[in-house]
Amino acid sequence: MFHYKLIVLSFLITPIVCFVIRWLLFKTGLIYVTKKLHRKLQDCFYVYQYLKVPELNENMQRNELYRKVSLYLHSLPSLEDSDFTNLITDHNQNDIVLSLDSNQIIEDRFLGANLFWFNQKTEPGQTGVFVLKVRKTDKRRILRSYLRHIHDVADEIMKRDLRLFANVTDGETRWKSVSFNHPATFDTMAMETDLKNKIKSDLESFLKAKPYYRRLGRAWKRSFLLYGPSGTGKSSFVAAMANFLCYDVYDVDLSQVRGDSDLKFLLLETTPKSIILVEDLDRFLTGESGVTVAGIQNFMDGILSSCCGEERILVFTMSSKENIDPIFLRPGRVDVHIHFSWCDFSSFKTLACNYLGVKDHKLFSQVEEIFRNGASLSAAEISELMIANRNSPNRAIKSVIGALQMDGDGRGCGDVIVRQVEGNDVEESQKQGSRCGGDGISTVKDLRKFYGLFRSRNGKRNRTANLALNDEG
Numbered sequence: 001m002f003h004y005k006l007i008v009l010s011f012l013i014t015p016i017v018c019f020v021i022r023w024l025l026f027k028t029g030l031i032y033v034t035k036k037l038h039r040k041l042q043d044c045f046y047v048y049q050y051l052k053v054p055e056l057n058e059n060m061q062r063n064e065l066y067r068k069v070s071l072y073l074h075s076l077p078s079l080e081d082s083d084f085t086n087l088i089t090d091h092n093q094n095d096i097v098l099s100l101d102s103n104q105i106i107e108d109r110f111l112g113a114n115l116f117w118f119n120q121k122t123e124p125g126q127t128g129v130f131v132l133k134v135r136k137t138d139k140r141r142i143l144r145s146y147l148r149h150i151h152d153v154a155d156e157i158m159k160r161d162l163r164l165f166a167n168v169t170d171g172e173t174r175w176k177s178v179s180f181n182h183p184a185t186f187d188t189m190a191m192e193t194d195l196k197n198k199i200k201s202d203l204e205s206f207l208k209a210k211p212y213y214r215r216l217g218r219a220w221k222r223s224f225l226l227y228g229p230s231g232t233g234k235s236s237f238v239a240a241m242a243n244f245l246c247y248d249v250y251d252v253d254l255s256q257v258r259g260d261s262d263l264k265f266l267l268l269e270t271t272p273k274s275i276i277l278v279e280d281l282d283r284f285l286t287g288e289s290g291v292t293v294a295g296i297q298n299f300m301d302g303i304l305s306s307c308c309g310e311e312r313i314l315v316f317t318m319s320s321k322e323n324i325d326p327i328f329l330r331p332g333r334v335d336v337h338i339h340f341s342w343c344d345f346s347s348f349k350t351l352a353c354n355y356l357g358v359k360d361h362k363l364f365s366q367v368e369e370i371f372r373n374g375a376s377l378s379a380a381e382i383s384e385l386m387i388a389n390r391n392s393p394n395r396a397i398k399s400v401i402g403a404l405q406m407d408g409d410g411r412g413c414g415d416v417i418v419r420q421v422e423g424n425d426v427e428e429s430q431k432q433g434s435r436c437g438g439d440g441i442s443t444v445k446d447l448r449k450f451y452g453l454f455r456s457r458n459g460k461r462n463r464t465a466n467l468a469l470n471d472e473g
């Protein structure tokens with residue numbers, strides 16, 4: 001009878017004791033101490049293997065897996081449980097995100113196996129190493145699919161978290177990166193719908209073309225030349241391409257490149273699924289950097305990109321291709337030429353829709369008439385006027401009309417370049433535009449004064465604008 005009572009009592013008391021212990025462990029934080037002890041105890045019974053993922057490989061090139069592991073680990077909820085975590089604001093400045101501190105352990109579970117990661121970075125500025133600690137008994141079973149899982153998760157995150165890389169001359173790495181949050185899309189670009197669709201389908205077919213390029217023995221890359229006057233949307237177009245493809249952007253500043261071999265190594269350190277952008281290439285073909293013309297040609301040919309992974313888009317921008325040696329632009333070196341010209345009426349309507357939310361307006365017919373007479377402004381100039389007057393579409397359109405009427409610098413009065421899309425390539429032909437009068441230099445001055453603030457933000461733009469004006473006489 002006594003035994004019977006004892007059993008009943010213990011049945012009643014055990015859950016209560018368990019509950020109290022659990023409550024105490026969690027309430028006091030002792031759970032973490034217990035977990036650590038448990039881990040140490042396990043370490044005595046299991047044999048572990050350590051796998052390192054260094055930030056740079058033996059050739060001092062960026063290890064893509066390192067970045068993927070970093071993205072993956074930073075997405076794990078267990079990051080919150082590590083003893084030390086850095087709090088940083090991300091690109092939104094309002095969101096605070098956790099960042100793994102050096103030598104902190106992060107636990108992960110995959111297919112029933114426990115895995116431990118830590119970040120071996122010691123000094124700021126030093127390259128890092130992620131170390132994976134996995135039981136030998138689990139390694140054979142799960143490692144392959146675990147790494148696949150990391151790739152998949154990181155690829156998914158990378159689609160949302162694009163990066164913009166810029167080449168730097170100091171430090172251990174050649175590239176420094178920031179989050180790429182440019183909002184431009186093909187929808188926000190004011191350009192012919194037909195042309196946009198052609199380019200989109202060209203990019204889509206490029207994405208699927210790996211076996212095709214392989215069969216032909218060609219590097220899986222495609223090169224675009226974007227040329228046209230300042231403020232016509234070349235850089236915005238690159239951003240739209242990156243957002244469309246979900247590619248990172250490597251912005252090569254050739255003035256920072258010390259020589260041909262430096263340029264080669266820069267290319268070797270880019271990763272697949274990226275756009276490699278060289279802005280204002282025309283400046284550098286005349287020897288404004290340490291890189292030789294042959295060095296630039298090799299870079300454009302992309303032989304190197306075929307050695308270190310593929311799937312790259314090369315984009316070159318310039319104000320005009322008139323004085324460029326055709327050897328640089330031969331097929332294969334540049335696959336698609338896209339001309340960016342001054343705004344026309346249809347681009348104006350896209351801008352009005354995007355910036356003012358106006359699809360139709362009583363003043364549109366007047367604007368169309370002025371465009372028909374050959375007046376022109378860049379999309380940048382028109383969009384600035386629209387932003388300044390965004391509260392009143394009427395005022396905004398009137399100010400655009402005013403600026404178009406002041407267009408006396410002759411840019412829109414000579415030969416008008418008409419875009420034509422042939423196959424995948426965008427070619428151009430010229431047709432005679434109607435001559436308009438104008439009060440010449442003084443109006444140009446007024447206009448330049450008017451846009452002085454906008455243009456002074458970027459001295460480089462000033463230069464390309466002038467070049468464009470010279471080009472077109």
Ligand SMILES: Nc1ncnc2c1ncn2[C@@H]1O[C@H](COP(=O)(O)OP(=O)(O)OP(=O)(O)O)[C@@H](O)[C@H]1O
Pocket residue numbers: 188189190191228229230231232233234235236237340378379380381383460461464
């Ligand atoms: N075609 C366009 N569609 C929509 N917005 C445009 C277009 N062109 C220019 N803009 C607007 O004008 C601004 C400047 O454009 P962007 O920097 O792309 O011109 P760019 O051709 O690269 O000029 P630059 O040759 O001076 O570098 C952008 O912020 C963008 O908002």
Ligand SMILES: [Mg+2]
Pocket residue numbers: 234235236279
């Ligand atoms: Mg630009």
